[in-house]
Amino acid sequence: MSRPARIICVGNRLLPGDDLGPRVHDLLAGSALPDGVELVDGGLYGLDLLRSVEGAGRAVFVDAVAGFAPPGEVVALGRDEVSALAHGAWGHDAGLPHLFHLLPRVCDGELPEILLIGAEHPADVAQVAARALAEASRP
Amino acid sequence: MAVRKMLDIPVNRVEGDLELRLEVADGVVVDAWSTGTMFRGFERLLVGRGALDGLVVTPRICGICSTTHLMAAAKALDAVTGAVVPDNGVRLRNLALMVEHVQSDVRHGILMFLADYANPAYAHLPLHDEAVRRYAPLAGEAVVEAVRETKRIIEIIAMIGGQWPHSSFMVPGGLSYGPQVTELLQCRHVLDAYRAWYERRILGCSIERWMAVDSLAALDAWLEEAQAHRDSDVGFLLRFGRAAGLDKLGGGHGTFLSSGSLDLPAETAARGTGGHLIPAGFARGIAVEAFDPAAISEHVAASWYAGQDGGRHPSEGETEPYASGEEGRRYSWVKAARYRGGPAETGPLAERVVAGDPLFTDLLARQGANALARELARLTRPATLLPTMAVWLSEVVASGGRDVYVNPGPVTDGEGCGMIQAARGSLGHWVTVRQGRIERYQIITPTGWNGSPRDSGGVRGPWEEALIGTPVADADNPVEVGHVIRSFDPCLVCSVHTVRKGRTMGRARLEA
Numbered sequence: 001m002s003r004p005a006r007i008i009c010v011g012n013r014l015l016p017g018d019d020l021g022p023r024v025h026d027l028l029a030g031s032a033l034p035d036g037v038e039l040v041d042g043g044l045y046g047l048d049l050l051r052s053v054e055g056a057g058r059a060v061f062v063d064a065v066a067g068f069a070p071p072g073e074v075v076a077l078g079r080d081e082v083s084a085l086a087h088g089a090w091g092h093d094a095g096l097p098h099l100f101h102l103l104p105r106v107c108d109g110e111l112p113e114i115l116l117i118g119a120e121h122p123a124d125v126a127q128v129a130a131r132a133l134a135e136a137s138r139p
Numbered sequence: 140m141a142v143r144k145m146l147d148i149p150v151n152r153v154e155g156d157l158e159l160r161l162e163v164a165d166g167v168v169v170d171a172w173s174t175g176t177m178f179r180g181f182e183r184l185l186v187g188r189g190a191l192d193g194l195v196v197t198p199r200i201c202g203i204c205s206t207t208h209l210m211a212a213a214k215a216l217d218a219v220t221g222a223v224v225p226d227n228g229v230r231l232r233n234l235a236l237m238v239e240h241v242q243s244d245v246r247h248g249i250l251m252f253l254a255d256y257a258n259p260a261y262a263h264l265p266l267h268d269e270a271v272r273r274y275a276p277l278a279g280e281a282v283v284e285a286v287r288e289t290k291r292i293i294e295i296i297a298m299i300g301g302q303w304p305h306s307s308f309m310v311p312g313g314l315s316y317g318p319q320v321t322e323l324l325q326c327r328h329v330l331d332a333y334r335a336w337y338e339r340r341i342l343g344c345s346i347e348r349w350m351a352v353d354s355l356a357a358l359d360a361w362l363e364e365a366q367a368h369r370d371s372d373v374g375f376l377l378r379f380g381r382a383a384g385l386d387k388l389g390g391g392h393g394t395f396l397s398s399g400s401l402d403l404p405a406e407t408a409a410r411g412t413g414g415h416l417i418p419a420g421f422a423r424g425i426a427v428e429a430f431d432p433a434a435i436s437e438h439v440a441a442s443w444y445a446g447q448d449g450g451r452h453p454s455e456g457e458t459e460p461y462a463s464g465e466e467g468r469r470y471s472w473v474k475a476a477r478y479r480g481g482p483a484e485t486g487p488l489a490e491r492v493v494a495g496d497p498l499f500t501d502l503l504a505r506q507g508a509n510a511l512a513r514e515l516a517r518l519t520r521p522a523t524l525l526p527t528m529a530v531w532l533s534e535v536v537a538s539g540g541r542d543v544y545v546n547p548g549p550v551t552d553g554e555g556c557g558m559i560q561a562a563r564g565s566l567g568h569w570v571t572v573r574q575g576r577i578e579r580y581q582i583i584t585p586t587g588w589n590g591s592p593r594d595s596g597g598v599r600g601p602w603e604e605a606l607i608g609t610p611v612a613d614a615d616n617p618v619e620v621g622h623v624i625r626s627f628d629p630c631l632v633c634s635v636h637t638v639r640k641g642r643t644m645g646r647a648r649l650e651a
Contacts, residue, residue, distance in 0.1 A: 012199065014184070014196070014199055041305060043199070043305045044199065044201075044202030044205070045202055046202065047246075047286060047289075047290070050286070051290055051291070051293070051294065051303075086277055087277075088276055098277070101277050102277065102282075102283065105283045105287075106286045106287045106290070108287075
């Protein structure tokens with residue numbers, strides 16, 4: 001059986017502006033997902049999402065972003081683009097850039113294709129969810 | 140004439156949820172103000188919600204200590220309902236919490252504290268090249284290894300709680316899920332592997348050998364004894380830390396608090412004090428007194444909250460934001476937690492002092508509190524937890540994993556308090572339930588103790604005080620300040636992680 005694509009939604013559902021990932025998660029959790037696509041509520045976590053990445057063929061992260069495009073516009077960022085934003089020591093505030101940066105050296109098994117789908121607040125949740133699903137379902 | 144200047148330092152990369160204002164005279168910190176710049180407001184968010192909602196909402200306070208908040212919330216509701224948690228429920232709750240501790244302690248040590256050893260400020264030290272090789276952010280050998288080795292331990296929480304992440308498996312009366320014996324055996328496998336790695340790389344010796352280190356002289360002898368000890372992360376922490384003078388930095392008030400943690404099951408081979416594996420107590424220097432939760436108060440004289448003069452017990456506390464316009468007098472969103480009216484530091488060092496640990500009692504008596512002792516206590520705390528984790532796991536397996544829950548009935552009106560030791564120190568949740576809803580919820584986090592601002596009497600918080608006397612050789616790279624603050628492991632906002640393009644520059648910041 002081929003490795004699944006995982007949509008990993010991160011963010012804080014209690015904080016408007018950082019709740020895009022959880023809202024996409026809730027929308028997709030109520031839908032029938034295509035075969036081979038799995039959904040993870042990654043919540044507040046960063047490095048602790050490693051085990052959710054391992055074993056996937058593709059990991060599509062969904063998170064609020066800032067500064068990449070006008071608010072609401074859906075952006076797709078590759079692993080290199082996000083990991084380039086990691087700098088300094090890991091801290092409590094370290095997020096996806098640290099995870100993406102370290103992944104090649106700490107991921108057991110084959111490194112999945114990594115992608116971040118995001119949008120700056122306010123964003124259309126359905127539009128972001130559709131893009132994430134399209135990326136995850138891509139052959 | 141002394142050269143005096145003010146220095147404003149954001150402590151994390153994202154433009155600041157914790158900022159320090161330091162007054163520096165002749166290159167030494169002479170006064171300090173610690174500002175929590177972000178209003179969290181979880182207490183207000185919970186008012187009016189269902190009685191059980193703290194179990195789901197409070198784990199979202201922290202992306203590192205979510206199990207810790209779940210435990211405090213569950214224990215507060217245990218107290219409201221009068222629930223008596225059966226032994227296996229106690230053991231499994233404890234195990235999940237201890238997993239969070241042993242992961243956090245190692246990650247803090249390697250990825251945050253030791254990262255500062257790779258700071259260019261130490262390029263003149265003979266050990267600096269090795270420090271860079273081992274601990275350089277995002278690249279050091281030990282960094283990569285620590286991330287690899289600490290990722291699997293959380294599987295234990297997933298197996299105990301039936302879910303990861305965002306498990307809310309602790310409920311009043313015990314656990315909502317009873318793991319199968321096969322899952323518990325997997326937990327054992329993961330735990331054994333973690334312990335083997337911790338002994339090999341972090342300690343460089345067996346836990347039994349480390350626990351025999353009972354004085355400063357014995358610590359020196361341990362370093363001399365074997366190359367493996369010197370090469371371990373604990374060994375390097377000590378060797379470099381002494382060369383850089385970290386054992387002379389970050390003294391503080393010399394008062395220590397542990398609220399006690401990890402309840403002992405009624406029947407267990409594990410040994411503790413006063414019903415806890417981690418004893419409760421308050422210490423002035425090394426003189427330990429009994430802990431009285433009624434002696435806790437919160438002051439808001441220097442915090443942006445409306446309220447009373449003097450302190451108020453958290454069961455009567457309010458969290459009413461108040462932008463006062465009194466610029467200067469109020470300077471933080473963190474309240475000032477006090478014990479018997481005075482400040483107290485909390486965390487792994489406080490736990491060891493309160494427990495009467497011979498090594499840390501001797502270190503304190505000879506050197507006083509310092510940044511190196513604080514981090515040593517943190518990086519070696521897993522040695523005090525891992526053996527008991529194995530004991531409790533075996534006891535659960537031997538009893539077939541049954542009886543993890545006793546139904547306490549519906550949540551009745553009442554008040555309850557859940558106090559435990561989080562990875563960073565004392566954590567308390569105080570809840571009042573009326574007509575099935577939360578009427579009041581107050582939380583004091585470890586950073587509410589360690590990172591508190593001044594109280595009604597104008598007395599500095601613990602890390603404000605610990606900063607006094609800290610040299611600042613280079614105002615643009617105040618690495619010494621970083622050691623002192625990081626030795627307390629400040630709880631910064633780890634619950635907002637927006638990926639942001641670019642970053643602001645311009646002020647001195649604490650990073651390698």
